[in-house]
Amino acid sequence: MKTLPRPLPADPLPLVERWLAAASTGGRRRNPTAMALATTDARSRPSVRMVLLKHLSVDAGFAVFYTHYGSRKGRELDANARAAGVLYWEELGAQIRLEGPVVRCPDAESDAYFATRPWGSQVNALVSEQSAPLEDFDAFLRTMREKNERLGGPPDPANPEAGGPALARPAFWGGYRLWLDTVELWLEGTDRCHERVRYQRLLSREDASSFSGQPWSSQRLQP
Numbered sequence: 001m002k003t004l005p006r007p008l009p010a011d012p013l014p015l016v017e018r019w020l021a022a023a024s025t026g027g028r029r030r031n032p033t034a035m036a037l038a039t040t041d042a043r044s045r046p047s048v049r050m051v052l053l054k055h056l057s058v059d060a061g062f063a064v065f066y067t068h069y070g071s072r073k074g075r076e077l078d079a080n081a082r083a084a085g086v087l088y089w090e091e092l093g094a095q096i097r098l099e100g101p102v103v104r105c106p107d108a109e110s111d112a113y114f115a116t117r118p119w120g121s122q123v124n125a126l127v128s129e130q131s132a133p134l135e136d137f138d139a140f141l142r143t144m145r146e147k148n149e150r151l152g153g154p155p156d157p158a159n160p161e162a163g164g165p166a167l168a169r170p171a172f173w174g175g176y177r178l179w180l181d182t183v184e185l186w187l188e189g190t191d192r193c194h195e196r197v198r199y200q201r202l203l204s205r206e207d208a209s210s211f212s213g214q215p216w217s218s219q220r221l222q223p
């Protein structure tokens with residue numbers, strides 16, 4: 001992936017999938033799908049933080065991340081249900097920008113993902129009011145331990161990373177779908193002759209968690 005394909009593909013998402021796969025091979029990075037996610041509050045003030053891009057639907061055209069619905073990002077998405085994300089891999093010299101409307105995943109999808117999480121992460125999701133003020137970190141750790149004991153500990157104590165459906169997903173925690181109406185691919189070039197192409201499409205709301213998309217159009221951009 002030294003250059004963008006010529007001619008440019010009609011749909012950018014197979015390329016996004018390929019770049020994500022390239023970033024994930026070789027075990028070079030701990031979190032190859034780490035994405036900076038920007039949201040804005042009701043007064044248009046932006047904020048940004050990292051999340052893990054956990055799923056890319058190439059066919060439908062959305063990216064999924066998981067979080068606490070009452071966190072700062074969750075509250076900001078309640079106020080303005082659009083977000084922008086960026087992924088960058090230094091060793092690939094590649095950047096991907098993703099933008100579009102954000103909706104909550106169907107409950108069944110969030111349930112299924114929650115069941116794959118390690119026990120400790122599940123307990124943390126139950127205990128943490130993510131982004132709420134915390135006076136005493138040690139008290140938080142005690143609450144974690146107490147919750148862990150009250151719930152009987154991991155189903156397979158020898159393998160607490162295994163996860164499993166033992167704990168139910170709390171309703172305040174789950175996935176978001178970032179539906180993609182804008183995707184920009186960027187490849188580093190010599191003398192700052194970076195290749196950029198921006199893809200855009202119109203989305204129409206179908207139901208609570210889905211959109212349908214018109215065909216993509218693409219436009220190369222100056223570096």
Ligand SMILES: Cc1cc2nc3c(=O)[nH]c(=O)nc-3n(C[C@H](O)[C@H](O)[C@H](O)COP(=O)(O)O)c2cc1C
Nearest residue numbers: 031034049050051052066067068071072073074131
């Ligand atoms: C590499 C990395 C990945 C992260 N992934 C997630 C994630 O998938 N979901 C999440 O809620 N927080 C994740 N975090 C923590 C967030 O960056 C952030 O601290 C948290 O979500 C609270 O953000 P907020 O107060 O803006 O809602 C991650 C942090 C890092 C550094």
